[in-house]
Amino acid sequence: MxxxxxxxxxxxxxxxxxxxxxxxxxxxxxxxxxxxxxxxxxxxxxxAKEQLVVAYLERRDERWRGRLAAQVERTEDPPERILAVFDWLEGWFGEDGFRGCAWINSYGELGATSQPVTAQVEAHKAAFRDYLAALVADAGLPGALAGQLFLLAEGAMVTAGITRSTEPARVARDAAGVLLSATPR
Missing domain, CATH: 1.10.10 (Arc Repressor Mutant, subunit A)
Structure with missing residues:
Protein backbone atom coordinates (compact mmCIF):
# COMPACT_ATOMS: atom_id res chain seq x y z
CA MET A 1 0.00 0.00 0.00
CA ALA A 48 2.34 10.94 17.51
CA LYS A 49 -1.39 10.58 17.99
CA GLU A 50 -1.62 14.37 18.27
CA GLN A 51 -0.39 14.66 14.67
CA LEU A 52 -3.13 12.27 13.55
CA VAL A 53 -5.74 14.33 15.43
CA VAL A 54 -4.52 17.54 13.76
CA ALA A 55 -4.57 15.90 10.30
CA TYR A 56 -8.10 14.57 10.98
CA LEU A 57 -9.31 18.05 11.94
CA GLU A 58 -7.61 19.67 8.93
CA ARG A 59 -9.18 17.22 6.48
CA ARG A 60 -12.59 17.42 8.16
CA ASP A 61 -12.41 21.23 8.00
CA GLU A 62 -11.89 21.17 4.23
CA ARG A 63 -14.81 18.81 3.72
CA TRP A 64 -17.12 20.59 6.18
CA ARG A 65 -16.55 24.06 4.77
CA GLY A 66 -16.74 22.74 1.21
CA ARG A 67 -20.11 21.09 1.82
CA LEU A 68 -21.43 24.24 3.50
CA ALA A 69 -20.29 26.51 0.67
CA ALA A 70 -21.69 24.18 -2.00
CA GLN A 71 -25.16 24.39 -0.47
CA VAL A 72 -25.05 28.12 0.20
CA GLU A 73 -23.91 28.85 -3.36
CA ARG A 74 -27.13 27.30 -4.68
CA THR A 75 -28.98 30.31 -3.28
CA GLU A 76 -28.73 33.49 -5.31
CA ASP A 77 -30.24 36.17 -3.05
CA PRO A 78 -27.45 37.43 -0.73
CA PRO A 79 -29.54 37.69 2.48
CA GLU A 80 -31.08 34.28 1.78
CA ARG A 81 -27.58 32.87 1.45
CA ILE A 82 -27.03 33.77 5.10
CA LEU A 83 -30.17 31.84 6.06
CA ALA A 84 -29.02 28.94 3.88
CA VAL A 85 -26.15 28.44 6.34
CA PHE A 86 -28.71 27.52 8.98
CA ASP A 87 -30.58 25.29 6.53
CA TRP A 88 -27.32 23.44 5.92
CA LEU A 89 -26.73 23.14 9.66
CA GLU A 90 -30.17 21.57 10.04
CA GLY A 91 -29.32 18.95 7.44
CA TRP A 92 -25.97 18.25 9.08
CA PHE A 93 -27.58 17.94 12.52
CA GLY A 94 -29.96 15.34 11.07
CA GLU A 95 -27.24 13.12 9.59
CA ASP A 96 -26.81 9.61 10.96
CA GLY A 97 -24.02 9.57 13.50
CA PHE A 98 -24.12 13.33 14.20
CA ARG A 99 -22.24 13.90 17.47
CA GLY A 100 -21.93 17.66 17.52
CA CYS A 101 -19.12 19.83 16.25
CA ALA A 102 -15.85 17.89 15.88
CA TRP A 103 -13.82 21.00 16.73
CA ILE A 104 -15.78 21.83 19.85
CA ASN A 105 -15.58 18.18 20.90
CA SER A 106 -11.83 18.08 20.23
CA TYR A 107 -11.28 21.30 22.14
CA GLY A 108 -13.26 19.92 25.05
CA GLU A 109 -11.08 16.83 25.14
CA LEU A 110 -7.66 18.26 24.34
CA GLY A 111 -7.80 22.06 24.35
CA ALA A 112 -6.14 22.37 27.73
CA THR A 113 -3.25 20.07 26.85
CA SER A 114 -2.62 20.33 23.09
CA GLN A 115 -1.65 23.61 21.48
CA PRO A 116 -1.69 22.11 17.95
CA VAL A 117 -5.28 20.88 18.43
CA THR A 118 -6.28 24.25 19.89
CA ALA A 119 -4.72 25.96 16.86
CA GLN A 120 -6.76 23.77 14.49
CA VAL A 121 -9.95 24.53 16.39
CA GLU A 122 -9.21 28.25 16.36
CA ALA A 123 -8.40 28.17 12.63
CA HIS A 124 -11.64 26.34 11.81
CA LYS A 125 -13.77 28.71 13.87
CA ALA A 126 -12.03 31.77 12.42
CA ALA A 127 -12.58 30.49 8.88
CA PHE A 128 -16.26 29.88 9.59
CA ARG A 129 -16.66 33.35 11.09
CA ASP A 130 -14.83 34.87 8.08
CA TYR A 131 -17.17 32.97 5.76
CA LEU A 132 -20.18 34.44 7.55
CA ALA A 133 -18.57 37.90 7.39
CA ALA A 134 -18.18 37.53 3.62
CA LEU A 135 -21.85 36.57 3.28
CA VAL A 136 -22.84 39.56 5.42
CA ALA A 137 -20.68 41.89 3.29
CA ASP A 138 -22.13 40.44 0.06
CA ALA A 139 -25.60 41.21 1.41
CA GLY A 140 -24.58 44.82 2.09
CA LEU A 141 -25.13 44.45 5.83
CA PRO A 142 -23.07 45.85 8.72
CA GLY A 143 -20.04 43.74 9.64
CA ALA A 144 -21.09 43.43 13.29
CA LEU A 145 -23.89 41.13 12.16
CA ALA A 146 -21.32 38.43 11.33
CA GLY A 147 -20.39 37.99 14.99
CA GLN A 148 -24.02 37.70 16.00
CA LEU A 149 -24.72 35.11 13.31
CA PHE A 150 -21.57 33.22 14.29
CA LEU A 151 -22.75 32.95 17.88
CA LEU A 152 -26.19 31.78 16.75
CA ALA A 153 -24.64 29.07 14.59
CA GLU A 154 -22.15 27.99 17.26
CA GLY A 155 -24.88 27.87 19.90
CA ALA A 156 -27.00 25.76 17.58
CA MET A 157 -24.08 23.36 17.06
CA VAL A 158 -23.50 22.89 20.78
CA THR A 159 -27.20 22.48 21.54
CA ALA A 160 -27.76 20.05 18.65
CA GLY A 161 -24.78 18.00 19.77
CA ILE A 162 -26.24 17.69 23.25
CA THR A 163 -29.90 17.20 22.32
CA ARG A 164 -29.35 15.19 19.12
CA SER A 165 -32.04 17.35 17.53
CA THR A 166 -32.25 19.45 14.38
CA GLU A 167 -34.47 21.99 16.13
CA PRO A 168 -31.57 24.25 17.24
CA ALA A 169 -30.83 25.02 13.59
CA ARG A 170 -34.43 26.08 12.97
CA VAL A 171 -34.48 28.24 16.10
CA ALA A 172 -31.16 29.84 15.15
CA ARG A 173 -32.42 30.40 11.58
CA ASP A 174 -35.51 32.14 12.92
CA ALA A 175 -33.32 34.36 15.13
CA ALA A 176 -31.04 35.10 12.17
CA GLY A 177 -34.09 36.09 10.13
CA VAL A 178 -35.14 38.53 12.86
CA LEU A 179 -31.63 40.01 12.89
CA LEU A 180 -31.60 40.36 9.11
CA SER A 181 -34.99 42.04 8.99
CA ALA A 182 -34.09 44.42 11.85
CA THR A 183 -30.73 45.44 10.38
CA PRO A 184 -30.76 48.51 8.14
CA ARG A 185 -29.00 48.16 4.82
Missing amino acids: DSATARDRALDAAEELFYGRGIQSVGMDDIRAASGVSLKRLYQLFP
Whole structure:
Protein backbone atom coordinates (compact mmCIF):
# COMPACT_ATOMS: atom_id res chain seq x y z
CA MET A 1 0.00 0.00 0.00
CA ASP A 2 1.47 3.37 -0.99
CA SER A 3 1.80 6.22 1.50
CA ALA A 4 -1.13 8.23 0.13
CA THR A 5 -3.48 5.24 0.36
CA ALA A 6 -2.24 4.36 3.85
CA ARG A 7 -2.67 7.99 4.96
CA ASP A 8 -6.21 8.15 3.57
CA ARG A 9 -7.16 4.86 5.22
CA ALA A 10 -5.72 5.98 8.54
CA LEU A 11 -7.54 9.32 8.33
CA ASP A 12 -10.81 7.61 7.36
CA ALA A 13 -10.51 5.36 10.40
CA ALA A 14 -9.47 8.24 12.65
CA GLU A 15 -12.41 10.34 11.54
CA GLU A 16 -14.91 7.59 12.15
CA LEU A 17 -13.45 6.59 15.52
CA PHE A 18 -12.49 10.01 16.91
CA TYR A 19 -15.80 11.57 15.94
CA GLY A 20 -17.86 8.56 16.97
CA ARG A 21 -16.17 7.63 20.24
CA GLY A 22 -14.02 10.58 21.23
CA ILE A 23 -10.30 11.14 20.77
CA GLN A 24 -9.09 10.04 24.18
CA SER A 25 -10.99 6.74 24.09
CA VAL A 26 -9.36 5.72 20.79
CA GLY A 27 -5.83 4.37 20.72
CA MET A 28 -3.47 4.02 17.80
CA ASP A 29 -4.10 0.27 17.87
CA ASP A 30 -7.81 1.00 17.27
CA ILE A 31 -6.84 3.09 14.24
CA ARG A 32 -4.59 0.27 13.03
CA ALA A 33 -7.37 -2.30 13.35
CA ALA A 34 -9.98 -0.12 11.62
CA SER A 35 -7.71 1.07 8.81
CA GLY A 36 -5.74 -2.08 8.02
CA VAL A 37 -2.57 0.02 8.16
CA SER A 38 0.19 -1.60 10.20
CA LEU A 39 1.13 0.08 13.45
CA LYS A 40 4.65 0.62 12.14
CA ARG A 41 3.34 2.35 9.00
CA LEU A 42 0.84 4.34 11.04
CA TYR A 43 3.63 5.72 13.24
CA GLN A 44 5.72 6.47 10.14
CA LEU A 45 2.85 8.58 8.82
CA PHE A 46 1.88 10.09 12.17
CA PRO A 47 4.71 9.80 14.74
CA ALA A 48 2.34 10.94 17.51
CA LYS A 49 -1.39 10.58 17.99
CA GLU A 50 -1.62 14.37 18.27
CA GLN A 51 -0.39 14.66 14.67
CA LEU A 52 -3.13 12.27 13.55
CA VAL A 53 -5.74 14.33 15.43
CA VAL A 54 -4.52 17.54 13.76
CA ALA A 55 -4.57 15.90 10.30
CA TYR A 56 -8.10 14.57 10.98
CA LEU A 57 -9.31 18.05 11.94
CA GLU A 58 -7.61 19.67 8.93
CA ARG A 59 -9.18 17.22 6.48
CA ARG A 60 -12.59 17.42 8.16
CA ASP A 61 -12.41 21.23 8.00
CA GLU A 62 -11.89 21.17 4.23
CA ARG A 63 -14.81 18.81 3.72
CA TRP A 64 -17.12 20.59 6.18
CA ARG A 65 -16.55 24.06 4.77
CA GLY A 66 -16.74 22.74 1.21
CA ARG A 67 -20.11 21.09 1.82
CA LEU A 68 -21.43 24.24 3.50
CA ALA A 69 -20.29 26.51 0.67
CA ALA A 70 -21.69 24.18 -2.00
CA GLN A 71 -25.16 24.39 -0.47
CA VAL A 72 -25.05 28.12 0.20
CA GLU A 73 -23.91 28.85 -3.36
CA ARG A 74 -27.13 27.30 -4.68
CA THR A 75 -28.98 30.31 -3.28
CA GLU A 76 -28.73 33.49 -5.31
CA ASP A 77 -30.24 36.17 -3.05
CA PRO A 78 -27.45 37.43 -0.73
CA PRO A 79 -29.54 37.69 2.48
CA GLU A 80 -31.08 34.28 1.78
CA ARG A 81 -27.58 32.87 1.45
CA ILE A 82 -27.03 33.77 5.10
CA LEU A 83 -30.17 31.84 6.06
CA ALA A 84 -29.02 28.94 3.88
CA VAL A 85 -26.15 28.44 6.34
CA PHE A 86 -28.71 27.52 8.98
CA ASP A 87 -30.58 25.29 6.53
CA TRP A 88 -27.32 23.44 5.92
CA LEU A 89 -26.73 23.14 9.66
CA GLU A 90 -30.17 21.57 10.04
CA GLY A 91 -29.32 18.95 7.44
CA TRP A 92 -25.97 18.25 9.08
CA PHE A 93 -27.58 17.94 12.52
CA GLY A 94 -29.96 15.34 11.07
CA GLU A 95 -27.24 13.12 9.59
CA ASP A 96 -26.81 9.61 10.96
CA GLY A 97 -24.02 9.57 13.50
CA PHE A 98 -24.12 13.33 14.20
CA ARG A 99 -22.24 13.90 17.47
CA GLY A 100 -21.93 17.66 17.52
CA CYS A 101 -19.12 19.83 16.25
CA ALA A 102 -15.85 17.89 15.88
CA TRP A 103 -13.82 21.00 16.73
CA ILE A 104 -15.78 21.83 19.85
CA ASN A 105 -15.58 18.18 20.90
CA SER A 106 -11.83 18.08 20.23
CA TYR A 107 -11.28 21.30 22.14
CA GLY A 108 -13.26 19.92 25.05
CA GLU A 109 -11.08 16.83 25.14
CA LEU A 110 -7.66 18.26 24.34
CA GLY A 111 -7.80 22.06 24.35
CA ALA A 112 -6.14 22.37 27.73
CA THR A 113 -3.25 20.07 26.85
CA SER A 114 -2.62 20.33 23.09
CA GLN A 115 -1.65 23.61 21.48
CA PRO A 116 -1.69 22.11 17.95
CA VAL A 117 -5.28 20.88 18.43
CA THR A 118 -6.28 24.25 19.89
CA ALA A 119 -4.72 25.96 16.86
CA GLN A 120 -6.76 23.77 14.49
CA VAL A 121 -9.95 24.53 16.39
CA GLU A 122 -9.21 28.25 16.36
CA ALA A 123 -8.40 28.17 12.63
CA HIS A 124 -11.64 26.34 11.81
CA LYS A 125 -13.77 28.71 13.87
CA ALA A 126 -12.03 31.77 12.42
CA ALA A 127 -12.58 30.49 8.88
CA PHE A 128 -16.26 29.88 9.59
CA ARG A 129 -16.66 33.35 11.09
CA ASP A 130 -14.83 34.87 8.08
CA TYR A 131 -17.17 32.97 5.76
CA LEU A 132 -20.18 34.44 7.55
CA ALA A 133 -18.57 37.90 7.39
CA ALA A 134 -18.18 37.53 3.62
CA LEU A 135 -21.85 36.57 3.28
CA VAL A 136 -22.84 39.56 5.42
CA ALA A 137 -20.68 41.89 3.29
CA ASP A 138 -22.13 40.44 0.06
CA ALA A 139 -25.60 41.21 1.41
CA GLY A 140 -24.58 44.82 2.09
CA LEU A 141 -25.13 44.45 5.83
CA PRO A 142 -23.07 45.85 8.72
CA GLY A 143 -20.04 43.74 9.64
CA ALA A 144 -21.09 43.43 13.29
CA LEU A 145 -23.89 41.13 12.16
CA ALA A 146 -21.32 38.43 11.33
CA GLY A 147 -20.39 37.99 14.99
CA GLN A 148 -24.02 37.70 16.00
CA LEU A 149 -24.72 35.11 13.31
CA PHE A 150 -21.57 33.22 14.29
CA LEU A 151 -22.75 32.95 17.88
CA LEU A 152 -26.19 31.78 16.75
CA ALA A 153 -24.64 29.07 14.59
CA GLU A 154 -22.15 27.99 17.26
CA GLY A 155 -24.88 27.87 19.90
CA ALA A 156 -27.00 25.76 17.58
CA MET A 157 -24.08 23.36 17.06
CA VAL A 158 -23.50 22.89 20.78
CA THR A 159 -27.20 22.48 21.54
CA ALA A 160 -27.76 20.05 18.65
CA GLY A 161 -24.78 18.00 19.77
CA ILE A 162 -26.24 17.69 23.25
CA THR A 163 -29.90 17.20 22.32
CA ARG A 164 -29.35 15.19 19.12
CA SER A 165 -32.04 17.35 17.53
CA THR A 166 -32.25 19.45 14.38
CA GLU A 167 -34.47 21.99 16.13
CA PRO A 168 -31.57 24.25 17.24
CA ALA A 169 -30.83 25.02 13.59
CA ARG A 170 -34.43 26.08 12.97
CA VAL A 171 -34.48 28.24 16.10
CA ALA A 172 -31.16 29.84 15.15
CA ARG A 173 -32.42 30.40 11.58
CA ASP A 174 -35.51 32.14 12.92
CA ALA A 175 -33.32 34.36 15.13
CA ALA A 176 -31.04 35.10 12.17
CA GLY A 177 -34.09 36.09 10.13
CA VAL A 178 -35.14 38.53 12.86
CA LEU A 179 -31.63 40.01 12.89
CA LEU A 180 -31.60 40.36 9.11
CA SER A 181 -34.99 42.04 8.99
CA ALA A 182 -34.09 44.42 11.85
CA THR A 183 -30.73 45.44 10.38
CA PRO A 184 -30.76 48.51 8.14
CA ARG A 185 -29.00 48.16 4.82
